[in-house]
Amino acid sequence: MSESENHDPIRLLAIRDTPLSLDEVYDAVGDDAAGGTTLFVGTVRDHDGGKSVAALEYSAHPTAEKELRRIAEKVCADFPVRALAxxxxxxxxxxxxxxxxVAxxxxxRGEAFEAARRLIDDLKHQVPIWKHQVFTDGEEEWVGAGTC
Structure with a gap:
């Protein structure tokens, strides 16, 4: 089997309850044949919909990692991905x-930008992860993704 036939571009997929590392994700997508790497970081902001946010809590369905893998495989099939995380x-x-x-x-570079955008957009819309927002005024809101 040649190296290209043995190349799995999916290097890191995880849903975890510990702090995320930029270095871990960036290092996972290192590839000598890659001329462009796109890294996207989503952070918790202090507002949403004109309201002040105090904190958030994310929860995931048990099938979330399986769905994340399905999305990653589709991105790799649709774009010339060298590595994905x-x-x-x-x-x-x-x-x-x-x-x-995501990275x-x-x-x-153009391919990397397009593939990363598809990856984060599909993750947000299809992976069953829900966001519970707690606002500073005491109100709460659930925002969800996925098909469950």
């Missing part, structure tokens, strides 16, 4: 905490 945090997060990090490396 995606991690999402669950549990209670504070303002400025990293909630999600894609490709031979060229």
């Amino acid at each position: 995606a991690v999402h945090r669950v549990g209670r997060l504070a303002i400025t905490d990293k909630a999600v990090i 894609v490396s490709c031979a060229h």
Whole structure:
């Protein structure tokens, strides 16, 4: 089997309750044949919909990692991905905490940008992860993704 036939571009996929590492994700997509790497970091902001946010809590369905893999495989099938990584945090997060990090490396920057955008957009819309927002005025809101 040649190296290209043995090449699995999916290097890191995880949903975890511990802080996320930019270095871990970036290092996972390192590839000598990649000329462009796109890294996206989603952080907890202090507002949403005109309201002040105190904190958030993410929860995930047990099938979330399986769905994340399905999305990653589709991105790899649709784009010339050299390496791909995606991690999402669950549990209670504070303002400025990293909630999600995705990275894609490709031979060229344009491909890397397009693939990373598809990866994060599909993750947000299809992976069953829910966000429970707690606002500073005491109100709460659930925002969800996925098909469950």
